[in-house]
Amino acid sequence: MRPARVWPRNDKQPLMHKAVGWMLREVGKRIDRNLLLAFLDQHTAQMPRTALSYATEHLRPEQRAAYRAAR
Numbered sequence: 762m763r764p765a766r767v768w769p770r771n772d773k774q775p776l777m778h779k780a781v782g783w784m785l786r787e788v789g790k791r792i793d794r795n796l797l798l799a800f801l802d803q804h805t806a807q808m809p810r811t812a813l814s815y816a817t818e819h820l821r822p823e824q825r826a827a828y829r830a831a832r
Contacts, residue, residue, distance in 0.1 A: 775811060782815025790819050805831045 789797030805813060805828050817825045
């Protein structure tokens with residue numbers, strides 16, 4: 762699965778932001794952390810805060826801070 766194909770960029774619904782962030786977090790946790798990091802490197806600037814927060818939950822604090830600062 763390629764997460765970039767499922768990103769609802771223009772969705773205004775907070776539950777969609779949570780769902781996508783949760784899915785990304787689980788990809789990084791259970792499947793491939795490098796895939797998550799590559800996705801975040803490419804899409805962090807466009808991600809809603811909620812999605813980014815959920816997606817980075819299992820990253821090291823310094824990584825989380827770097828992605829939040831990139832917004």
